[in-house]
Amino acid sequence: MCGIVGYVGDRSCTDVLLDALEKLEYRGYDSAGIAVIEQGVIKVEKCKGRLANLRDKMAFDGKPEGHVGIGHTRWATHGEPSDINSHPHGNKRVTVVHNGIIENYRQIKEFLISEGYSFVSETDTETVAKLLDYYYTGDPVDTIIKSLAEIKGSYALGVMFRDFPDRIFAVRKDSPLIVGKGDHENFIASDVPAIMKYTRDYYLLDTNEIAVIKKDDVTFYNIHREQLYKSVHTADWDVDAAEKGGYEHFMLKEINEQPNAVKTTITPRISDSMPDFTAEGFDAAKLGAYNKIFIVACGTAMHAGMVGKYVIERLARIPVIVDIASEFRYRDPLIDERDLMIVISQSGETADTKAALELAKSRGADTMAVVNVKGSSIAREADMVVYTHAGPEISVASTKAYMVQISVMYLLAFELAYGVGRISKEQCQKLTEELQEIPDVIQEAIGLENHCQYVASKLVNADSLLYIGRGLDYALSMEGSLKLKEISYIHSESYAAGELKHGTISLITENMPVIAVATQSDLVDKTISNIKEVKARGAMVILVCGKEVVVEDGVADHIIRLPEVDQMLMPMVAAVPLQLIAYYTAVLKGNDVDKPRNLAKSVTVE
Ligand code: F6R
Numbered sequence: 044m045c046g047i048v049g050y051v052g053d054r055s056c057t058d059v060l061l062d063a064l065e066k067l068e069y070r071g072y073d074s075a076g077i078a079v080i081e082q083g084v085i086k087v088e089k090c091k092g093r094l095a096n097l098r099d100k101m102a103f104d105g106k107p108e109g110h111v112g113i114g115h116t117r118w119a120t121h122g123e124p125s126d127i128n129s130h131p132h133g134n135k136r137v138t139v140v141h142n143g144i145i146e147n148y149r150q151i152k153e154f155l156i157s158e159g160y161s162f163v164s165e166t167d168t169e170t171v172a173k174l175l176d177y178y179y180t181g182d183p184v185d186t187i188i189k190s191l192a193e194i195k196g197s198y199a200l201g202v203m204f205r206d207f208p209d210r211i212f213a214v215r216k217d218s219p220l221i222v223g224k225g226d227h228e229n230f231i232a233s234d235v236p237a238i239m240k241y242t243r244d245y246y247l248l249d250t251n252e253i254a255v256i257k258k259d260d261v262t263f264y265n266i267h268r269e270q271l272y273k274s275v276h277t278a279d280w281d282v283d284a285a286e287k288g289g290y291e292h293f294m295l296k297e298i299n300e301q302p303n304a305v306k307t308t309i310t311p312r313i314s315d316s317m318p319d320f321t322a323e324g325f326d327a328a329k330l331g332a333y334n335k336i337f338i339v340a341c342g343t344a345m346h347a348g349m350v351g352k353y354v355i356e357r358l359a360r361i362p363v364i365v366d367i368a369s370e371f372r373y374r375d376p377l378i379d380e381r382d383l384m385i386v387i388s389q390s391g392e393t394a395d396t397k398a399a400l401e402l403a404k405s406r407g408a409d410t411m412a413v414v415n416v417k418g419s420s421i422a423r424e425a426d427m428v429v430y431t432h433a434g435p436e437i438s439v440a441s442t443k444a445y446m447v448q449i450s451v452m453y454l455l456a457f458e459l460a461y462g463v464g465r466i467s468k469e470q471c472q473k474l475t476e477e478l479q480e481i482p483d484v485i486q487e488a489i490g491l492e493n494h495c496q497y498v499a500s501k502l503v504n505a506d507s508l509l510y511i512g513r514g515l516d517y518a519l520s521m522e523g524s525l526k527l528k529e530i531s532y533i534h535s536e537s538y539a540a541g542e543l544k545h546g547t548i549s550l551i552t553e554n555m556p557v558i559a560v561a562t563q564s565d566l567v568d569k570t571i572s573n574i575k576e577v578k579a580r581g582a583m584v585i586l587v588c589g590k591e592v593v594v595e596d597g598v599a600d601h602i603i604r605l606p607e608v609d610q611m612l613m614p615m616v617a618a619v620p621l622q623l624i625a626y627y628t629a630v631l632k633g634n635d636v637d638k639p640r641n642l643a644k645s646v647t648v649e
Contacts, residue, residue: 044070044071044118044142044143044218044643044644044645044646044647044648045070045071045115045116045117045118045130045141045142045143045233045643045647046064046067046068046069046070046071046115046116046142046232046233046234046237047067047113047114047115047140047141047142047199047200047201047220047231047232047233048060048063048064048067048113048114048115048201048230048231048232048233048237048238049112049113049114049140049201049211049213049230049231049232049256050063050110050111050112050113050211050228050229050230051110051111051209051210051211051228051229051230051256051257051258052110052225052227052228052229052258053110053227053228053258054110054228055108055110056079056080056107056109056110056111056112057077057079057101057106057107057108057109057112059230059241060077060079060112060113060114061077061094061097061098061114062240063114063230063232063237063238064077064094064114064115064116064237065094066234066236066237066239066240066285066437067116067232067233067234067236067237068093068094068116068638069293069437069438069439069637069638069643069644070116070118070142070233070234070643070644070645071116071117071118071119071643072092072093072094072116072117072118072638072643073091073092073117073118073119073124074089074090074091074092074116074117074119074124074125074126074128074129074130075089075090075092075093075094075096075097075114075115075116075117075129076088076089076090076097076114076115076117076129076130076131076140077089077097077107077112077113077114077115077131078107078112078113078114078131078133078138078140078203079107079108079109079111079112080109080110080111080112080203080205080208081107081108081109082109083205083208084135084205085133085135085138085203085205086107086109087131087133087138088100088101088104088106088107089115089126089129089130089131090126090129091124091125091126091129092124094116110258111203111208111209111210111211112203112211113131113138113139113140113201113202113203113211113231114131114140114201115129115130115131115140115141115142115201117129117130118643120144120167120648121144121148121165121166121167121168122164122165122166123165127163127164127165128164128165128166130166130168131172132164132166132168132169132171132172133169133172133173133175133176134172134173134176135205136176136179136204136205136206137172137175137176137179137202137203137204137205138172138202138203139168139171139172139175139200139201139202139203140168140200140201141167141168141171141198141199141200141201142198142199142218142219142220142233142647143196143197143198143199143216143217143218143647143648144167144196144197144198144648144649145167145168145170145171145194145195145196145198146195146196147193147194147195147196148167148170148171148196151170151171151174151193151194152170155170155173155174155177158177160173160176160177167196171190171194171198171200174190174193174194175187175190175202177190178190179204181206183202183204183207183212183255184212184253184255184264184268185268186204187202187212187214187253188253188266188268191214191216191251191266192266196216197216197217197218197394197647197648198214198215198216198217198218199213199214199215199216199218199219199220199233200212200213200214200215201213201220201231202214209257209258210255210256210257211231211256212253212254212255212256213231213248213253213254213256214248214251214252214253214254215248215249215250215251215252216250216251217250217394217397217420217647218233218392218647219233219234219390219392219419219420219645219647220232220233220248221233221234221235221238221245221246221247221248222245222246222248222254222256222261223235223238223241223242223244223245224242224244224245224246224261224275225238225241225242225244226242227258227259228241228258229256229257229258229260229261230242230256231254231256233645234416234435234645235278235435236284236285236435236437239278239281239282239285240282243277243278243281244275244276244277245275245276245277245278246261246263246273246274246275246276247273247276247418248263249423250420251265251266252264252265252266252271253265253266276417276418279417280434280435284434284435285435285437291630292438292626292630292636292637293437293438293637294438294440294442294530294622294626294636294637295626295636296438297433297436297437297438297442297443298442298443298489298619298622298623298626299489300433300434300443301442301443301446301482301485301489301619302482302483302485302486302489303482304431304432304433304434304443304446304447305446305447305450305481305482305485305615306482307432308431308432308433308447308450308451309450309451309454309478309479310479312429312451312454313454313475313479315472316472316475316476316479317461317468317471317472317475318454318455318457318458318461318471318475320429320454320455320458323427323428323429324427325411325427326458326462327458327459327461327462328462329462330383330455330458330459330462331359331361331459331462331463331464333361333381333382333383333409334381334382335361335362335363335364335381335382335383336355336361336362336363336364336382336383336384336385337363337364337365337366337371337376337378337382337383337384337385337403337408338351338352338363338364338365338366338384338385338386338387339365339366339367339368339371339384339385339386339387339396339399339400339403340367340368340386340387340388340393340396341367341368341369341388341393341395341396341646342441342525343389343441343444343445343522343525343526344387344388344389344393344396344441344444344445344448345365345366345367345368345387346445346518346519346521346522346525347387347445347448347449347452347522348365348385348387348448348452349365349518349521350449350452350515350518350519350614351363351365351385351387351449351452351455351456352364352365352518353514353515353518354452354453354456354515354611355452355455355456355459355460357456357611358456358457358459358460358465358466358474359456359459359460359462359463359465360463360465361459361463366399367395368386368393368395368396368398368399369395369649371399371402372395372398372399372402376402376406378402378403378406378408379406379407379408380406380407380408380409381408382403382408382409383408383409383410383411384399384400384403384408384409384410384411385410385411385412385413385455386399386400386410386411386412386413386414386421386425387412387413387414387448388412388413388414388415388419388421389414389415389416389431389433389436389441389444389448390415390416390419390644390645390646391412391414391415391416391419391420391421391422392416392419392420392421392645392647393421393645393646393647394646394647394648394649395646395649396421397420397421397424398649400412400421400424400425401424404424404426409426409427410424410425410426410427411425411426411427411428411429412424412425412427412428412429413429413431413448413451413452414428414429414430414431415430415431415432415433415436415444415447417430429451429455431444431447431448431450431451432447433446433447436644437637437644438636438637439529439637439638439639439642439643439644440526440529440530440625440636440637440639442526442618442622445522445618446485446615446618449614449615449618450478450481450615453474453478453611453612453615454475454478457471457474457475457478458471474609474611477608477609477612478612480608481608481612481615481616484606484608484612484615484616485615485616485619487606487616488605488606488616488617488619488620489619489623491603491605491619491620491623492623494603494620495603495620495623495624495626495627496623496627497601498585498601498603498620498624498627499623499624499626499627499628499630499631500627500631501556501583501585501600501601502527502531502533502556502585502624502628503531503628503631503632505533505554505555505556506533506534506554507533507534507535507536507550507554507555508524508527508533508534508535508536508555508556508557508558509535509536509537509538509543509547509550509551509555509556509557509558509577509582510523510524510527510535510536510537510538510557510558510559510560510621511537511538511539511540511543511557511558511559511560511570511573511574511577512537512539512540512559512560512561512570513539513540513541513561513563513566513569513570514563514566515562515563515610515611515613515614516540516560516561516562516563516566516570516613516614516617517537517538517539517540517560518614519560519613519614519617519618519621520537520538520558520560521537522618522621523537523558523560523618523621523622523624523625524536524537525537526621526622526625527621527624527625527628529625529639529642530625530626530628530629530634530636530639531625531628531629531632531634532629532632532634532639532640533628540559540569540570540573540574541569541573543573543576543577544573544576548576548577548580551577551580551581551582552580552581552582553581553582553583555582556582556583556584556585557574557577557582557583557584557585558584558585558587558621558624559573559574559577559584559585559586559587559599560587560588560617560621561574561586561587561588561589561592562587562588562589562605562610562613562614562616562617563610563613564589564610567588567589567592571594571598574586574598574599575598578597578598578599583600584598584599584600584601585599585600585601585602585603585624586598586599586601586602586603587602587603587605587617587620587621588602588603588604588605589604589605589607589610589613590604590605590606590607591607603620605617605620
């Protein structure tokens, strides 16, 4: 949600900023802008639309020449996407790029207007820039500290002062920001991929910390102006991981990376064919002692939690409550110190998930984060962290992160079930060994690509679709439906197959295709009955099921047969064709698959 970059060094700052912003465009793409110090003057170039528009604009205007600057790619919150509302904001003395929301910006704006300031944009960010100008003392750190004391909300800020043309400043509260450490050059960025081309070393900036970034050194302060000393982190993946590597889209690349991502995630957590979370600081006995488990997350991550619920409840017989983070935090949940809260998040920065985690902690519950981004806010706040090792996920539509999140859900379920004595060691080993086979089966499922492409060609003109399933298949349907709508813009809903006849079946006509998932042997006959009900009402049916399922002629228009695997693990296999169907439908519609409209990766606002 909004991307921030900054650079100080000997290279052409404009080139570095544009290059880094390109890697962050998945965070927002309503507009883009940069500010560069050119011969002692802050020069700003910004405009509505994609980064490509900014490049075109600069090809015409001429690009700022300098070695110190900040840049931004926007996901609009306050004020529509427009040239004026694009970042950076400020005046001749101070300029700012911002990610987050300033909650009290109206009050600050009114105050500044009463002090003689005028505003040109509708953004909350402009108030920060003008507030910094108002409090300017000649000492930037002092000015930032004074201004922050007035600001409520979440922010990551990149700041430049004209009077200090050799440096940039960074500060954050609840929105991500890292400081990249290069060789005679330093950076700021919302996310590591932005700077991977230049350095793999970075510092994590914590809430309420300020960084002063110069070419040869970076100094950190807390808001009491005490100097801080930080250790350097090194990204453990290489630059190729954040490139398309010959694929047409990141989404397709990431679908293809799933077998390896799962392998890399589960392998370190298995020893002697048993789940092993000792490195994460917990074991079966600890997990088994909780009264109930809450799994809280948003979007796709919440859907991974749904799979977790079915599997944990089935194997360990411990109650699991899955909640959407934005609902959990406002419904006074019945969680206490006897409970475990698992939050799932690719980015580790999702505002609602983070707030839910904080609420659980305040109620005394133990917290565990299943997170992909190392050192992210959620990872740092949780009591226990299980990192998924998907590598950077660039496509806004999540695929490989979902897959690794599910793989962790399975391992946790096995560990729990063993911990509470519901399964024997032998059973646990057998399940774990089956999970170890899954990467190969996912690979096989990727081989269904052509078939999925064909199915997509049948869906591309639909206005609306239903995904149906029962049990684990219903949990998976939710994800299939979300994937389709977010990138193809075709409306779809997932429905518990047995619930259809209680109202929603009235929607079924020959214009409403249905994708039915039926992988669970105990439920397959019932789902097929539900399929017959929609088929009888004219729907085109695409059935995703196991190889062995017997389907009478005429029940489904297209059948996608999945490679065989233990049915409990089927969601990891069946997810692949659903992802590919969504992908190819979006491609056929000519949509921008990796950057769907209105969306952004990493939702750091409520
Ligand atoms: C959909 C998607 C989103 C995210 C959700 C949570 O493809 O990616 O639904 O899953 O915004 O994000 P994280 O996992 O970063 O907390």
